[in-house]
Amino acid sequence: MATALTRRAALGTAASALGLLAAPALSRAQGTARLLVIGGGFGGASAARFARLHHPEVEVTLVEPLTRFVTCPYGNLLLSGFRGIGDITHSYDRLRGRGVRVVHDRAEAIDAAARTVRLAGGETLRYDKLILSPGIALRWGAIEGYDEAAAERMPHAWVPGDGGQIQLLRRQLEAMPDGGVVGFAIPPNPFRCPPGPYERISMVAAYLKRHKPRSKILALDAKDAFSKQGLFQDGWRALYGGMIEWVPASQDGRVVRVDPAERVLETEFGTRHRVDVANVIPPQSAARIVLDSGLADTSGWAQVDPATFASRAAADIHVVGDAGNGAPMPKSGYIANNTAKQAVASAIAALRGVPPPEPLYFNTCYSHVGEEYGISIVGIYRVGPNGIVEVPNSGGVSPRGDLPEQRRLEALHADSWYASITEDMFG
Numbered sequence: 001m002a003t004a005l006t007r008r009a010a011l012g013t014a015a016s017a018l019g020l021l022a023a024p025a026l027s028r029a030q031g032t033a034r035l036l037v038i039g040g041g042f043g044g045a046s047a048a049r050f051a052r053l054h055h056p057e058v059e060v061t062l063v064e065p066l067t068r069f070v071t072c073p074y075g076n077l078l079l080s081g082f083r084g085i086g087d088i089t090h091s092y093d094r095l096r097g098r099g100v101r102v103v104h105d106r107a108e109a110i111d112a113a114a115r116t117v118r119l120a121g122g123e124t125l126r127y128d129k130l131i132l133s134p135g136i137a138l139r140w141g142a143i144e145g146y147d148e149a150a151a152e153r154m155p156h157a158w159v160p161g162d163g164g165q166i167q168l169l170r171r172q173l174e175a176m177p178d179g180g181v182v183g184f185a186i187p188p189n190p191f192r193c194p195p196g197p198y199e200r201i202s203m204v205a206a207y208l209k210r211h212k213p214r215s216k217i218l219a220l221d222a223k224d225a226f227s228k229q230g231l232f233q234d235g236w237r238a239l240y241g242g243m244i245e246w247v248p249a250s251q252d253g254r255v256v257r258v259d260p261a262e263r264v265l266e267t268e269f270g271t272r273h274r275v276d277v278a279n280v281i282p283p284q285s286a287a288r289i290v291l292d293s294g295l296a297d298t299s300g301w302a303q304v305d306p307a308t309f310a311s312r313a314a315a316d317i318h319v320v321g322d323a324g325n326g327a328p329m330p331k332s333g334y335i336a337n338n339t340a341k342q343a344v345a346s347a348i349a350a351l352r353g354v355p356p357p358e359p360l361y362f363n364t365c366y367s368h369v370g371e372e373y374g375i376s377i378v379g380i381y382r383v384g385p386n387g388i389v390e391v392p393n394s395g396g397v398s399p400r401g402d403l404p405e406q407r408r409l410e411a412l413h414a415d416s417w418y419a420s421i422t423e424d425m426f427g
């Protein structure tokens with residue numbers, strides 16, 4: 001039988017947890033507990049669906065400005081032509097069908113003391129527990145000359161939206177002459193999806209190999225090492241020969257300035273690279289609403305209790321997904337999905353006055369290097385005395401070597417991962 005969860009419990013009054021556990025579910029009019037979720041992406045949609053599935057007595061409202069969600073995962077495959085925009089676009093209708101109230105609006109301000117959120121459209125929503133999963137903000141101006149206007153000429157394609165940015169990048173590749181140079185500016189850690197830029201390089205290379213084989217890729221990096229580096233570089237050599245040049249920070253790879261009109265990427269020591277297409281992925285922070293609400297510290301990310309993802313800065317708010325600091329876990333869709341579920345379970349446990357479940361976080365990041373060439377990194381994490389730790393010998397990366405069947409299977413597993421996680425979010 002479903003457990004009743006009342007606003008009385010939320011306020012921590014009377015009714016021993018035992019009494020509540022024995023009571024039947026209460027109707028909304030009697031004061032059903034309210035879970036408010038901000039952001040309908042990997043963390044937020046997962047939280048809303050999980051809450052409705054496992055705690056049907058809780059009233060769940062999801063606030064998300066987008067009416068259709070185009071995922072960043074698998075977006076890179078639009079560049080190679082392995083997928084179309086329809087394959088990565090999702091609707092909120094099935095979440096509505098599960099009883100989630102979906103409000104297409106933007107959260108403007110959180111009043112943690114009053115437990116209310118004001119929306120841009122004027123409505124004010126009350127909550128007992130708030131799950132915040134608004135993702136990242138791009139730090140405009142962190143690379144000199146890179147602002148919103150510059151992104152129309154040098155797309156980032158690094159946040160979900162209507163798919164406009166990734167489609168712009170694809171159109172620029174199509175318009176580029178054979179023999180052109182595609183330049184990348186890749187940010188320092190921490191940033192969303194550590195293997196993402198290198199999968200994107202691979203997918204651009206796949207497109208160029210087929211359509212513009214005399215072209216080159218110049219990948220300018222603000223780091224000296226990257227996720228699955230050996231595996232990516234093996235794949236690049238095997239599939240794309242000498243097409244890709246990767247320049248680490250120590251060899252003047254850090255882009256500090258751009259000139260969008262001239263399509264120039266300028267590095268730390270003043271080298272000006274003129275390219276034909278530029279993908280600039282700027283440094284990042286937690287999304288605006290997290291910064292504006294005082295939930296982030298000077299690092300630009302929200303600090304959270306690693307066992308519950310409860311904010312360290314305000315009561316009754318959990319910050320999940322990329323906006324929170326879950327290090328050493330990566331900022332990935334899979335971790336957003338895991339942490340969202342743990343946050344919901346912990347929030348509801350707190351409302352009931354019982355301890356949160358013990359977490360075990362799980363991540364697999366697949367990357368496509370070619371159409372039938374997949375690689376992965378796996379990590380399982382638990383909470384140790386000083387924060388999150390990777391369980392020893394729990395994960396690792398795909399084996400290196402000439403393993404075509406392994407690569408083919410991992411590309412298929414990646415497809416299954418995408419299908420199952422998007423079902424877990426929106427299904």
Ligand SMILES: Cc1cc2nc3c(=O)[nH]c(=O)nc-3n(C[C@H](O)[C@H](O)[C@H](O)COP(=O)(O)OP(=O)(O)OC[C@H]3O[C@@H](n4cnc5c(N)ncnc54)[C@H](O)[C@@H]3O)c2cc1C
Nearest residue numbers: 039041042043072073107134135193321322332333334336
């Ligand atoms: C190219 C690329 C490839 C990737 N590939 C993978 C992969 O293969 N596997 C993987 O695990 N991860 C991958 N990722 C990472 C993954 O996309 C992110 O880690 C994940 O989206 C984080 O989830 P989130 O909920 O924090 O943010 P998001 O999924 O970005 O969702 C945030 C949502 O909040 C909304 N929002 C923002 N502000 C407000 C507000 N004020 N009010 C209401 N709503 C708001 C936004 O509109 C957005 O819909 C990839 C990322 C990129 C860029």
